[in-house]
Amino acid sequence: MEPTPIKSVLDDTALTGTTLTVAGWVRTFRNDRFIALNDGSTIRNLQCVIDQGKVDAAARARFTTSAAVKCTGLIVESKGSGQRVEMQVTAVEVLGDSDGEKYPIQPKKHSLEFLRENAHLRFRTNTYSAIFRIRHQVSFGIHEYFDSLGYNYFHSPIITASDAEGAGEMFRVSTLDAKNPPLNEDGSVNWKEDFFGAESRLTVSGQLQAELSALALGKVYTFGPTFRAENSNTARHLAEFWMIEPEAAFMDLAGDMDLAEGLCKHLIARVLKNSMDDLQFLDARLKEEEAQKPKEQRSELGLIDRLKFVLDNPFERITYTDAIEILLRSKPHQKKQFQFPVEWGIDLQSEHERYLVEKHFKKPVIVTGYPGKIKAFYMRTNGPGDFGYSDKGTTVAAMDVLFPGIGEIIGGSQREERLDVLEARMKDMGVDEKELWWYLDTRRFGTVPHAGFGLGLERFVLFVTGMGNIRDVIPFPRTPKSAEF
RNA sequence: UCCCUGGUAGCUCAGCUGGUUAGAGCACAUGACUGUUAAUCAUGGGGUCGCUGGUUCAAGUCCAGCCCGGGGAGCCA
Numbered sequence: 330m331e332p333t334p335i336k337s338v339l340d341d342t343a344l345t346g347t348t349l350t351v352a353g354w355v356r357t358f359r360n361d362r363f364i365a366l367n368d369g370s371t372i373r374n375l376q377c378v379i380d381q382g383k384v385d386a387a388a389r390a391r392f393t394t395s396a397a398v399k400c401t402g403l404i405v406e407s408k409g410s411g412q413r414v415e416m417q418v419t420a421v422e423v424l425g426d427s428d429g430e431k432y433p434i435q436p437k438k439h440s441l442e443f444l445r446e447n448a449h450l451r452f453r454t455n456t457y458s459a460i461f462r463i464r465h466q467v468s469f470g471i472h473e474y475f476d477s478l479g480y481n482y483f484h485s486p487i488i489t490a491s492d493a494e495g496a497g498e499m500f501r502v503s504t505l506d507a508k509n510p511p512l513n514e515d516g517s518v519n520w521k522e523d524f525f526g527a528e529s530r531l532t533v534s535g536q537l538q539a540e541l542s543a544l545a546l547g548k549v550y551t552f553g554p555t556f557r558a559e560n561s562n563t564a565r566h567l568a569e570f571w572m573i574e575p576e577a578a579f580m581d582l583a584g585d586m587d588l589a590e591g592l593c594k595h596l597i598a599r600v601l602k603n604s605m606d607d608l609q610f611l612d613a614r615l616k617e618e619e620a621q622k623p624k625e626q627r628s629e630l631g632l633i634d635r636l637k638f639v640l641d642n643p644f645e646r647i648t649y650t651d652a653i654e655i656l657l658r659s660k661p662h663q664k665k666q667f668q669f670p671v672e673w674g675i676d677l678q679s680e681h682e683r684y685l686v687e688k689h690f691k692k693p694v695i696v697t698g699y700p701g702k703i704k705a706f707y708m709r710t711n712g713p714g715d716f717g718y719s720d721k722g723t724t725v726a727a728m729d730v731l732f733p734g735i736g737e738i739i740g741g742s743q744r745e746e747r748l749d750v751l752e753a754r755m756k757d758m759g760v761d762e763k764e765l766w767w768y769l770d771t772r773r774f775g776t777v778p779h780a781g782f783g784l785g786l787e788r789f790v791l792f793v794t795g796m797g798n799i800r801d802v803i804p805f806p807r808t809p810k811s812a813e814f
Numbered sequence: 815u816c817c818c819u820g821g822u823a824g825c826u827c828a829g830c831u832g833g834u835u836a837g838a839g840c841a842c843a844u845g846a847c848u849g850u851u852a853a854u855c856a857u858g859g860g861g862u863c864g865c866u867g868g869u870u871c872a873a874g875u876c877c878a879g880c881c882c883g884g885g886g887a888g889c890c891a
Contacts, residue, residue, distance in 0.1 A: 360847070361847070362848065430841095438826085440825080557889090566891080571891095783891060787891080
């Protein structure tokens, strides 16, 4: 008999009174009688009650933590108080034993650091199974959102021969012998002999390719792995992460902001609708964790309340110039508590973003109109009348969406569609035009205003799950000096 | 990469100004238990004190270097 998902057994009242089979992994075995069985379909366990007259002691001794077990029996209303229904087991089979002495995950609280070191088994815990069910909901919701708006899922390449994407250090992809590469006469490596006939790398962004397709298909989005070889050792960075990059022709910056805010809210609404029991578990986990922090570091809202708050309130939209004004008038600036100086022209530091989001507005904030000098070459230069224009210096139609506790979760912009302005800006910023001839062609042939953004999937999952470390929301984290499993 | 901090049993930790056989709780094993909810009770086994070198009569404890984790910063998503 095909095993029934435990989620159905617990939720579908029509199944009460029927005999069926479930299969899963033992969480605990209590009183030599009660198996708490989890099959991953839900965070909740099914209590499987063993008849000691039918299952001998030797068989019962095999119901150890994380052993795989198949149970068949009658679903009845529970005599105990902890659950609505339970199974009266008539036949039980151990599919896979788990040596209690060697199995590292115990039925007790573990530190996340320890579980990270056992990343191959951490999915067996409530916390991680909840996280990865939610990650699925977010991933699926992304496709759902863009599909509903007529966007095409577009696959940008993972290997690229261009190093002008301008979003950070890249990993090299090569089949050359690292110890003895073919050399040019001047002693440099002869990449023409490499697999692709050119020095090639892993992508840091699919944006440029997404732009090419947006100027034909109209609306596209990419959703795939992205790589950064930055030596970043923080709870918010990964060397391999998943990024969502929509790009739409005929869309301006305001439309871009609407799209970004709409996506965030759609995803939160979906998770609230489909993952409530996982959220409740994570909410309780977070409360417990926060109870150990000093009062001033605790957040005012619990996880679920926080999600509802973001869903129900419009994101604040301010210009970079206004943000600087707010920071200059702020208490921490006047008391000289900021580590970095505040003046027009600087890039906003983490402490500044955190002040704006967590102290001043207390909700997600979209900052637009950053100085051109600190933003990428492809962003559109603002003119008088454009939102974010400033007489203090050149600004571009960039937007950063800042979330509480995480900082920048989305970075986007309206792109520079004017060939002459783009070329001048590339020259200014030292970007090689020759390498990007194909990109510039879009501006030569039927260029139109267009815009897009990049959303880091893991950062979003971090926010939705209330977790603090990005390594806990991707199944197999890749970070400097760490790529096990 | 920089600053701070840590590494002692399977896990979470204690171990004083260096001192003789390194502790606790949980987990695990064995036994008991027919209504338990991270069950409970009894008994028991379990340690290269991160690694390397140094100081010393003596190092878990002091010093140096390295490795790894955590928090913060930079870079960014």
